[in-house]
Amino acid sequence: MWRGRTRRQFLAGSAGAAALAGAGLFGVSRKRRITGRIVGSDAAVGHRIRDGGLPAPDRQERVPVVIVGGGIAGLAAAHALRSRGVEGFVVLEMAAQPGGNSVSGANAVSAFPWGAHYLPLPGPEAGDVSRLLRELGVILGDDARGLPVFREDFLVQDPVERLFLHGRWQEGLVPNLGLGPEERGSLDAFFHRMAGFKERRGSDGRPAFAIPLDASSTDPELRALDRVPFADWLRLEGFTGESLRWYVDYCCRDDYGMASDRVSAWAGIHYFAARRGEAANAPSHAVLTWPEGNGWLVHRVREPLGDRVRSGLAVFRVQQEGATLSVEAYDVQARRSMAFLAERVVMATPRFIADRLLERNPKARRDTVYAPWLVANLTLESLPEGRGAPVSWDNVWQGSPSLGYIVANHQSLHPVPRSTVLTYYLPLDATDPVTARRVALERSWDSWRDQILDDFRIPHPGLSDQVLTLDVMVWGHGMVSPAPGSLWNPERPESAQPQGRVHFAHSDLSGISIFEEAWTHGIRAGREVADLLNPA
């Protein structure tokens, strides 16, 4: 006899049998209406900024520093200003709430991310990120070896990942079930090679690949990798095989929104070789996550900023008038405009918007590629189990254009399984970004719903009966994509340099879109401004 032992699989099986029997005996089939909508800032305001025609300002406000954009970079700039004693600033955010790509939502079941959902353990070069995590109590201190101790309820809980393959779930995302020796060999060789890159240091003593990426070695041999598409590099190096190709593409699409043929080899390797964080109480590959994803960080950083964060204000022009900068913003709710007169401005918007607001001529630069994304949040009555490995944080299946789903309330400490929110990620990279963006913004909720539920049918045939709500968000310009040649060229570092009284902060300045890059640029820009305002 035993105490409290459950037969999880058996239970799932017999519940299924009972359902079948029920359906068979009584001819019951539940069909419920799924509710939902397309959420998020509509593209209309963005288009009006682009096309002009917003009302002229009818009010003015003086403030020493204006930060345009309340994403991670903008919030970081504000954070840096405050920690250097500069309190006279506002953060102007176009959307209804700050956060940008790290924005989140919540319902009765759970909070959930709409974009960024995790942060890897910060490595030795990401000092600004580590400092933030210490301030927020995510890092509690150091152990005897000097390794940071992380709050364990923020480290992603086990089981972390599973992959649906050949009709069942396997643990982990690297394909493992039913591989031939050749495929396995190829995967092993690839990971061995990536481990080598992770260890490697350049002749300048810097790590070959670092986060933030500007801390990486400047060795020409390494940087030359930026000019080749990752897929070509893999082929050249003899890394072949279906499984490897699938896994690498999955990773590239996960971090960059595009597959290995459209991102540079340097960026591709960076994904595998740059995460060198360590912890006293977790393995190096652990990540930090919260139900609302990186929205948790947004909330914590935003809180002390109080009413200096002004949401629903879309900046449509930034002009220099003598020593004063005039930042004109449209109040989306009140449908009127106002001007902020500032000494310094931090542009924390994507680069194409900054160009437009400053009325700069963008033609000098290579065109930046932005990957469009779709994110959906599905509220379900219960966790979708399935054959094989148990429900994990990250759940992926082959044969799908999506990256699968994460379980938003995976980090919940509640002991009994119950309703759940799944966050579904779909990079829209089937066609070129411009077409994909246009098509995506025109599609109806119904057609997204059908596509998403169809996709879910691969691993979870009965799932649609469990869905209560399904909301979607389309990210037209989701994230900057590290196209070949976009990272190591002379222009990129230049674009981070202040121009007159205007400073720049955004993950676009790095060419890859991750929290650490956005945060580091924001902190840097905030410091630049603070140092100029109080030249102590």
Place this chain on the structure above:
Amino acid sequence: MSDRSTRLLLLASVFVIATCGLIYELIAGTLASYLLGDSVTQFSTIIGVYLFAMGVGSWLSRFVGANEALIFVRVQLLIGVLGGCSAAVLFVLFAHVASFRVLLYGLIGLVGTLVGLEIPLLLRILKDRLEFKDLVAQVFTFDYIGALLASLLFPLVLVPGLGLVRSAFLFGALNVAVGWMTLRVLRLHGPPARMLEGTAAVLLLLLAAGFAAGGRILEWSERSAFEAPVIHARSTPYQRIVLTRHGDDLRLHLNGNLQFSARDEYRYHEALVHPGLARMPEARRVLVLGGGDGLAVREVLRHAHVDSVMLVDLDPEMTRLFSTQALLTDLNAGALTSPRVRIANADAFAWLGTNTQRFDFVVVDFPDPSNFSLGKLFTTTFYERLRTALAPGGAVVVQATSPLVARRAFWCVDATLRRCGFQTEPYHVYVPSFGEWGFILASLEPLPELSALPAGLKFLTVEGARDLFRFPPDMDRVPTEVNRLNNQVLVRYFEEEWGRYAP
């Protein structure tokens, strides 16, 4: 075949049908009282539903057209499978379906309706072969004799000899046989008749297989259902609570897993509470996490120096049951209604997160870490939180599964507590209904020696309590990892070790 023998065979089938019909009803009634308790209610509702359904069936027979013979055969085959498998299906699904009654009455209703169709159809088949007055007289005579036979066979031969599951399969086969015989006797030909003959053969094989496997089905389902009569069963949002009683042996099962047996629970609960609490003569405030049955609280209350006990259990139904039902309050000595006890129905993790009180002694009596959700209650994160609820000099005791069966799991709990800064004193006790069971006493400062125990214990003595802390080599410490939210090694150890023990 002569008309006379045709008639006789058909009348014989009335007899068989009648027996079968009553048998299914008896099986369902017995099964329901066995599983759901309260046999008077179960039997009368089952009989009522069954008879009503028969009425519905009889009424429906008027919609059957000229092909009554074929329909009659189909009905026989259907009753054969449904009735034949009924006991096995109900047994197996009992512990696992949300509302067993829907299944039970659905099945009963269906079988009843089909049985109700039988006699009217048979009457119509026979109407041209017999005078009306003879027909009615003979059919109903055989019907009632069949009923008598069934009611005698059932308690005297079937239940003791074959058991419910096999009896059902046997009578299912008889129904199918009647169907098959009807095809023969009435010389029904043509494709539908041939199809039916084939189906009958397949069904007979199926039912025979069920009959052969009956023992195993029962054995298998009884592991999840119960060996003893169920006296209370209820599904709450959190779990399925089932109480069984066999003589003086009252047992609690949660989700089909035994939580205690009244015969030996005192061993478990005395060992859980006293080796720690008896060494803290100053302890005044005690916290009990899990254990909504109040049995640990009963032991805590034996210590007169304890003036308040806080019980935190997720499920309000558990604490309600164990504070109101006479049988249960007898067992826990009314612990949950003691003025010294307060109850919070909350998730322990969340409760600790908002709690500001400090306790001198904490009893952590959660179910085993058999899944990732429960595994969280055994992690560093949980024990860190627990530390914050501990008064200076306080101690904790944790139920930590069987060190004999799940040796690494047990020592993993120990390693996890140590990693959180606790000094640990693991110990174990033999509880017949569980086997060798383990606990870990953990404190931030060393505890004084045990010198006295409260009066009235049935198992523990001061001498005996000291012995519990000795581990023979087959249960002794093994090195393990520390259980954290991000590795959940405990669940993995547990599954592996218990999996090997009880596959």
